[in-house]
Amino acid sequence: MQQLHIKIANQRRDFLHKLSFRLSKTYKFIFVENLIIQNMMKNRHLAKAIHDVGWGAFCNKLEYKCKNNGGKLIRVKPHYTSQDCSNCGERVKKALSVRTHVCKSCGTILDRDHNAAINIEKGGLVLLNLSSIA
Numbered sequence: 001m002q003q004l005h006i007k008i009a010n011q012r013r014d015f016l017h018k019l020s021f022r023l024s025k026t027y028k029f030i031f032v033e034n035l036i037i038q039n040m041m042k043n044r045h046l047a048k049a050i051h052d053v054g055w056g057a058f059c060n061k062l063e064y065k066c067k068n069n070g071g072k073l074i075r076v077k078p079h080y081t082s083q084d085c086s087n088c089g090e091r092v093k094k095a096l097s098v099r100t101h102v103c104k105s106c107g108t109i110l111d112r113d114h115n116a117a118i119n120i121e122k123g124g125l126v127l128l129n130l131s132s133i134a
């Protein structure tokens, strides 16, 4: 059992190394949600998911590689990124179990994570003082 744990841990580390390397080579700017890990660890369900993914460790690895490749990792505050409509800004409250963002105000329908990703990008661009990186 101990051997298996070590093997899985090594595979995960290897995967995260390759993924962070590839992302840092591909993108000049990478925006991530600056999750407040300490608070989230108090929630048992979230704690397991975060622990499994090793989000904090992954972001640190990614940040290091971005710097080495002349890029930048930008940590964006997570407040309301999944609630706010990425199109019109309307706050659409939803439980964690609701996976689709449906805005009654402007009609936008997006996967919850996609909507949040757009908000994170917008937040990152504000931090960078840019309106677009395209």
Ligand SMILES: [Zn+2]
Pocket (backbone or CB within 6 Å): 085, 086, 087, 088, 089, 090, 103, 104, 105, 106, 107, 108
């Ligand atoms: Zn909307």
